[in-house]
Amino acid sequence: MTQVIVITGARKGIGRGLAEYYLQKGRVVIGCSRNGSSLEHENYSHYKLDVADEVAVRAMVRRVERERGPIEALINNAGIASMNHILATPLATFERIQRTNLMGVFVMIREVAKAMSRRKHGRVVNFSTVAVPLRLAGEAAYASSKAAVVSLTQIAARELAPMGITVNAIGPTPVPTDLIRNVPEEKIKALLARQAIPRFGQLRDITNLLDFFLSPDSDFITGQVVYLGGVNG
Amino acid sequence: MQEVATKIVVHALTELNQDWENEGLRNPDVNTRLFGPQGNLDSLGLVALLTEIEERVYEELGVEVFLADDRAMSQSLSPFRSVRALGDYLAKLIQEQQA
Numbered sequence: 001m002t003q004v005i006v007i008t009g010a011r012k013g014i015g016r017g018l019a020e021y022y023l024q025k026g027r028v029v030i031g032c033s034r035n036g037s038s039l040e041h042e043n044y045s046h047y048k049l050d051v052a053d054e055v056a057v058r059a060m061v062r063r064v065e066r067e068r069g070p071i072e073a074l075i076n077n078a079g080i081a082s083m084n085h086i087l088a089t090p091l092a093t094f095e096r097i098q099r100t101n102l103m104g105v106f107v108m109i110r111e112v113a114k115a116m117s118r119r120k121h122g123r124v125v126n127f128s129t130v131a132v133p134l135r136l137a138g139e140a141a142y143a144s145s146k147a148a149v150v151s152l153t154q155i156a157a158r159e160l161a162p163m164g165i166t167v168n169a170i171g172p173t174p175v176p177t178d179l180i181r182n183v184p185e186e187k188i189k190a191l192l193a194r195q196a197i198p199r200f201g202q203l204r205d206i207t208n209l210l211d212f213f214l215s216p217d218s219d220f221i222t223g224q225v226v227y228l229g230g231v232n233g
Numbered sequence: 234m235q236e237v238a239t240k241i242v243v244h245a246l247t248e249l250n251q252d253w254e255n256e257g258l259r260n261p262d263v264n265t266r267l268f269g270p271q272g273n274l275d276s277l278g279l280v281a282l283l284t285e286i287e288e289r290v291y292e293e294l295g296v297e298v299f300l301a302d303d304r305a306m307s308q309s310l311s312p313f314r315s316v317r318a319l320g321d322y323l324a325k326l327i328q329e330q331q332a
Contacts, residue, residue: 058297117280
């Protein structure tokens with residue numbers, strides 16, 4: 001049976017790259033984002049939704065399981081950021097970031113894990129960021145939402161373990177995508193200099209770790225957060 | 234609707250108990266205690282039951298319900314305490330969705 005993998009934030013950037021990567025590996029990929037996707041493939045379905053909309057997420061999970069098969073893995077990649085000093089950050093911006101980055105992860109885990117729990121098997125991988133352990137100034141809203149995702153990952157790992165579901169997180173370094181498009185170059189350089197391996201992350205760095213977390217042999221790996229570039233959590 | 238809802242709860246319990254083999258849930262009826270004092274379910278069991286019921290409600294009635302919502306969690310008497318209480322609560326949720 002072809003394994004179904006759900007990837008949030010699949011329209012562009014890392015999410016789009018992951019969708020294409022797993023399609024090449026023969027998986028059925030379900031992507032979702034607030035807008036439509038240009039990706040066309042017989043093994044790809046895209047859903048336009050807000051990941052924090054529990055009604056829409058549940059409807060998507062139902063439809064996917066009915067039309068494509070059981071969801072084997074969930075990759076919570078969707079995330080937004082807005083670099084700004086705390087004193088100049090509107091509450092609406094802070095709320096918007098928490099909603100997508102944290103609430104969206106919570107809702108997706110809850111609804112997908114319900115389906116996975118019936119089969120006593122599943123893999124969930126969330127996205128954190130090196131901005132968390134590096135306490136990156138200017139990213140209070142973003143980093144705090146991802147720090148919460150780390151805590152959610154670790155607790156979900158314990159709660160979902162009896163259901164055969166592992167939950168782990170990856171903390172990428174900056175990867176050249178729209179997410180960091182508006183970050184000044186000198187700030188990016190300063191951030192890279194704090195990594196043990198001072199370079200941009202690439203898609204292959206992320207898929208390398210994702211493949212490990214998703215592997216059937218990784219059923220004893222859960223509640224872990226791995227940061228790339230030699231950054232320590 | 235209450236009868237329909239209670240039947241869904243009982244069937245879900247019966248199905249799940251095939252794995253659990255809990256004597257207290259062998260022939261559940263409206264008086265069967267679920268979660269809380271003298272309950273037959275631990276927290277994992279409750280989660281499994283709620284998930285199963287939500288799925289059955291959709292399959293049988295085409296209605297989406299979220300059992301673990303704010304109202305359920307804030308009531309002084311938990312709607313998850315017994316089959317009767319859960320059936321009553323489920324009936325209310327279904328009727329709200331169908332309205």
